[in-house]
Amino acid sequence: MSYSDFIKECQENVLSGVGISSDSAAKLFEIPKEYIKELANAANQITREFNGNKVDVEQLNNIKKNSCSEDCSFCGQSAFFDTGIESYQLPSPTEVVSRAQKAKDEGAKSYCLVAAWREPSPKDFSKVCTIIEEVNNKVGISVECSLGFLTYDQAKKLKELNVKRYNHNLETAKSKFAEICTTHTYEDRLRTLQIARDAGLELCTGGIIGLGETQEQRLELVLALAAIYPEEITINILVPVPGTPLELQTPLEKSEIIRMFSVIRFLLPESVIKISGGRETNLDDSGEELLQSGANGIITSGYLTLGGNDADQDIKMIKKIGLEV
Ligand code: SAM
Numbered sequence: 001m002s003y004s005d006f007i008k009e010c011q012e013n014v015l016s017g018v019g020i021s022s023d024s025a026a027k028l029f030e031i032p033k034e035y036i037k038e039l040a041n042a043a044n045q046i047t048r049e050f051n052g053n054k055v056d057v058e059q060l061n062n063i064k065k066n067s068c069s070e071d072c073s074f075c076g077q078s079a080f081f082d083t084g085i086e087s088y089q090l091p092s093p094t095e096v097v098s099r100a101q102k103a104k105d106e107g108a109k110s111y112c113l114v115a116a117w118r119e120p121s122p123k124d125f126s127k128v129c130t131i132i133e134e135v136n137n138k139v140g141i142s143v144e145c146s147l148g149f150l151t152y153d154q155a156k157k158l159k160e161l162n163v164k165r166y167n168h169n170l171e172t173a174k175s176k177f178a179e180i181c182t183t184h185t186y187e188d189r190l191r192t193l194q195i196a197r198d199a200g201l202e203l204c205t206g207g208i209i210g211l212g213e214t215q216e217q218r219l220e221l222v223l224a225l226a227a228i229y230p231e232e233i234t235i236n237i238l239v240p241v242p243g244t245p246l247e248l249q250t251p252l253e254k255s256e257i258i259r260m261f262s263v264i265r266f267l268l269p270e271s272v273i274k275i276s277g278g279r280e281t282n283l284d285d286s287g288e289e290l291l292q293s294g295a296n297g298i299i300t301s302g303y304l305t306l307g308g309n310d311a312d313q314d315i316k317m318i319k320k321i322g323l324e325v
């Protein structure tokens with residue numbers, strides 16, 4: 001069978017609800033570069049079929065910045081690395097409310113509270129709960145959280161506070177994980193996702209590509225994510241942070257970035273597939289092509305320690321390619 005026929009067959013299987021096997025996903029990971037455009041177009045048709053023209057637009061608030069106890073080698077907020085990033089502790093609920101309101105006014109559909117922690121202390125967790133209550137009462141935007149490890153009771157509390165989705169990334173393939181982090185394990189991350197799911201929270205998970213992983217390890221991550229079947233997948237593209245061990249990491253080729261998003265779409269036709277950190281710095285078009293290759297979500301107005309496109313620039317881009325927020 002030709003590569004074109006194979007892509008077509010896989011697409012038909014996804015559109016008919018049969019889906020594709022891990023073996024087929026592995027074969028899609030091996031198709032030659034010159035077929036990536038065909039793969040991307042097929043992924044785009046699947047996206048449109050299952051998700052319409054909507055693009056999920058999210059904004060983040062890094063409510064606790066830097067001095068994290070963990071040694072994730074990509075992360076500029078780890079206390080292990082001297083990255084010169086300013087540190088701050090939890091802002092007042094009023095400050096978060098006004099930022100959440102701005103995000104809503106700018107068209108964001110969700111607002112994610114992110115913390116550079118291994119896990120929240122009981123004291124910090126109750127402060128975050130107050131912030132969530134204030135945002136719920138005064139803004140009414142869908143609040144999501146990414147606070148590191150959670151206990152079941154904490155996850156239950158977030159659910160009671162109407163937190164829709166919990167983000168916790170696998171980061172990379174299980175076979176690569178110990179190379180990029182030694183202060184916690186891949187299993188710790190899987191466990192946190194299970195705790196969040198058991199508490200009734202939707203899941204947002206994914207990781208970072210361009211860490212120096214092999215193509216087989218990117219496939220390994222994709223298959224692990226497909227096995228979890230989260231409501232949202234978030235894929236960052238490494239932004240090398242000066243002072244971290246990965247500061248000189250060579251960037252991934254654009255065709256491999258597209259391949260990743262397109263194959264995830266074949267495996268998870270209904271999920272939100274979000275282009276996260278690194279969208280503006282790694283892609284010459286800020287994700288315009290990726291949004292027509294399987295992705296259907298972006299983070300706008302900047303990331304945790306890095307700036308990004310502002311909201312109206314991104315929304316203009318979305319409308320320019322005939323999609324909607
Ligand atoms: N500390 C919590 C945790 O690790 O689960 C909250 C999330 S962490 C602050 C935010 C996410 O940003 C990470 O899970 C990682 O996927 C991504 N990230 C961190 N540094 C990055 C970098 N230099 N380039 C791209 N993505 C990065």
Ligand code: SF4
Nearest residue numbers: 068070072075078116
């Ligand atoms: Fe800490 Fe999260 Fe950064 Fe790891 S990714 S160092 S846990 S803030």
